[in-house]
Amino acid sequence: MSAPTQVLFDEPGPKARRNNIILSIVSAVVLAGLIAFVIWKFADAGQLDSAKWYPFSFSQIQLVLLKGMGATLKVAVVASVLALVVGVVFALLRLSSKKVISVPGTIVLEFFRGVPVLLLIFAMFLIFGNTIGAFWSVVIGLTLYNGMVLAEIIRAGILAVPKGQREAAMAIGLRPGQVMSLVLMPQALRAMMPTIIAQIVVLLKDSALGFIVTYQDLLYQVNLIGREYNNLLPTFLVGAVLFIIINMIVAGIARWLEKRLQRKSTAPVGAEGLSAQTAA
Amino acid sequence: MDFLQLLEMFFSGIWGTIKLFTVALIGALVLGTILAGMRVSPTPVLRIAASTYINVVRNTPLTLVMFFCAFGLPFLDIRFGATSSFNSFIYATLALTAYTACFVAETLKSGISTIPVGQAEAARAVGLTFGQTLSQVILPQAFRTVIPPLGSVIIALLKNTSIASAFNNRELISAMRNAIEVRGDLVIPLLFGTALAYLILALILGRVFDYLERKLVILR
Numbered sequence: 341m342s343a344p345t346q347v348l349f350d351e352p353g354p355k356a357r358r359n360n361i362i363l364s365i366v367s368a369v370v371l372a373g374l375i376a377f378v379i380w381k382f383a384d385a386g387q388l389d390s391a392k393w394y395p396f397s398f399s400q401i402q403l404v405l406l407k408g409m410g411a412t413l414k415v416a417v418v419a420s421v422l423a424l425v426v427g428v429v430f431a432l433l434r435l436s437s438k439k440v441i442s443v444p445g446t447i448v449l450e451f452f453r454g455v456p457v458l459l460l461i462f463a464m465f466l467i468f469g470n471t472i473g474a475f476w477s478v479v480i481g482l483t484l485y486n487g488m489v490l491a492e493i494i495r496a497g498i499l500a501v502p503k504g505q506r507e508a509a510m511a512i513g514l515r516p517g518q519v520m521s522l523v524l525m526p527q528a529l530r531a532m533m534p535t536i537i538a539q540i541v542v543l544l545k546d547s548a549l550g551f552i553v554t555y556q557d558l559l560y561q562v563n564l565i566g567r568e569y570n571n572l573l574p575t576f577l578v579g580a581v582l583f584i585i586i587n588m589i590v591a592g593i594a595r596w597l598e599k600r601l602q603r604k605s606t607a608p609v610g611a612e613g614l615s616a617q618t619a620a
Numbered sequence: 621m622d623f624l625q626l627l628e629m630f631f632s633g634i635w636g637t638i639k640l641f642t643v644a645l646i647g648a649l650v651l652g653t654i655l656a657g658m659r660v661s662p663t664p665v666l667r668i669a670a671s672t673y674i675n676v677v678r679n680t681p682l683t684l685v686m687f688f689c690a691f692g693l694p695f696l697d698i699r700f701g702a703t704s705s706f707n708s709f710i711y712a713t714l715a716l717t718a719y720t721a722c723f724v725a726e727t728l729k730s731g732i733s734t735i736p737v738g739q740a741e742a743a744r745a746v747g748l749t750f751g752q753t754l755s756q757v758i759l760p761q762a763f764r765t766v767i768p769p770l771g772s773v774i775i776a777l778l779k780n781t782s783i784a785s786a787f788n789n790r791e792l793i794s795a796m797r798n799a800i801e802v803r804g805d806l807v808i809p810l811l812f813g814t815a816l817a818y819l820i821l822a823l824i825l826g827r828v829f830d831y832l833e834r835k836l837v838i839l840r
Contacts, residue, residue, distance in 0.1 A: 348660055348662075348740050348750060348753055348754065348758065349662045349744070349750045349753075350744060352662065356662075360662060360663060363663045363665075363666075364663050364664060364665045367663060367665045367666050367669070368665045371665070371669055381696045381697070381698070382696065384696075384697070385695055385696050385697060387695065387696075451815070451819070454818065454819045454822050454823075455779070455814075455815045455818045455819060456779040456780070456782035456783075456793075456818060457779070458782040458783055458785070458786075458793060459782060459793060459796075459811070459814060459815060459818065462793065462796075462797075462811075463811045463815075466800065466807055466811065467807060467808065467811070541679075545679075545680075545681040545682070546681065547681075548681035548683040548684055549681075549683055549783070551683060551687075551786075552683070552783075552786040559683060559684065559687060562687075563687075563691075566691075572691060572692065572695060573692050573695055573696075576684075576687065576688060576691075576692060579684070580680060580684055580688070583679075583680060583681060583684060584676060584679045584680055587679035587680070588675075588679050591679060
């Protein structure tokens with residue numbers, strides 16, 4: 341199917357082209373006006389003075405911001421690895437042929453998937469916070485939620501592997517465990533890799549929640565520097581840019597992988613696989 | 621503090637969550653539709669503006685967006701009401717709207733691309749303008765096609781309202797924290813109660829979307 345944007349309107353004729361140019365100019369002026377308004381508001385509040393931006397030239401401030409970024413990334417990386425493990429385990433539990441295993445697995449999965457991730461982080465912090473600290477509260481909270489979402493994604497991937505694969509693997513005498521670990525799981529993980537990485541971007545974004553349980557991450561440092569030097573907005577913008585760049589890199593990896601996998605795909609993902617979505 | 625008072629606290633929290641959710645939902649649907657329309661419009665400036673906005677905000681954590689609205693906007697002297705609680709409410713709904721609208725727009729855009737080319741061609745052939753094609757032919761069908769994914773976006777919005785608790789809003793999580801402060805001995809039941817409240821709200825929403833799906837979705 342051709343791109344929808346090209347279908348909704350005709351190849352512009354002379355009149356449409358003229359209207360288009362007028363509309364372009366008008367909308368550009370409106371947008372420029374909006375941006376100018378924001379900048380004027382910033383300047384009005386004195387947030388654009390060089391004094392407000394000066395602290396960023398101190399190596400100490402740069403170091404603190406980088407440390408905050410490092411703390412955020414540490415949470416995201418540890419939680420991603422753990423969430424993948426939890427995801428694989430729960431996908432297997434749900435796929436189990438024994439009701440005794442699959443039903444409780446499903447209940448636990450639906451429970452953790454249905455509550456806000458912030459509530460899970462709070463729960464960890466309030467119940468175990470004194471013994472495990474803010475870092476592990478955030479990590480475990482993120483792991484529980486994203487692990488369950490990943491489990492659904494991986495399960496959809498396993499179900500989407502063509503049936504012949506399992507049958508062939510069983511026919512050559514592999515045990516059920518071997519069928520799963522040598523044949524089905526590698527194909528499922530490969531086929532679902534773009535979706536899995538998209539979910540890891542969600543996890544990375546949620547790791548900013550650590551700020552709320554006083555974990556000393558990027559946002560915490562931004563808040564601290566902003567209050568210390570009375571330049572909250574400039575500090576915020578620097579922090580936001582750092583965050584957005586990292587997220588865009590990871591999201592870019594997901595897109596690149598998706599393209600690469602489309603080129604030589606082993607397990608075509610069926611309708612069920614496509615319906616498995618990331619949950620923000 | 622006895623059980624009834626705790627329950628009352630919880631219900632006022634649930635009411636706060638529902639208020640935040642409803643206002644943000646309406647805002648996000650309106651803004652998301654506008655953004656989706658901009659993304660498929662014939663004017664390049666609008667297309668670029670919409671896709672830039674979507675790409676930037678989608679890659680920003682909601683906590684950051686809300687941080688900016690709650691702490692940044694007062695700095696810029698942008699206030700909406702006399703009381704600080706009303707202000708916090710507006711800041712939180714603004715953040716939720718701005719953030720969720722991106723996901724609504726993305727979902728709608730994927731819905732637009734599933735609509736057969738013939739529909740838009742036929743609309744143009746009978747002489748409808750771009751605006752008419754979009755609003756009377758394409759978007760009504762796109763909305764009906766994307767009800768299931770839109771449902772998960774909206775349930776995510778419900779769960780995201782919890783983040784507003786960190787920025788002076790009265791809703792479920794802040795009600796839970798207040799309750800835990802006065803009844804420290806009931807931490808685990810209170811946590812479970814809150815989780816249950818969220819699960820029930822999400823379940824109701826899920827049911828609503830199942831119903832809408834049965835009634836409205838066009839199978840292709």
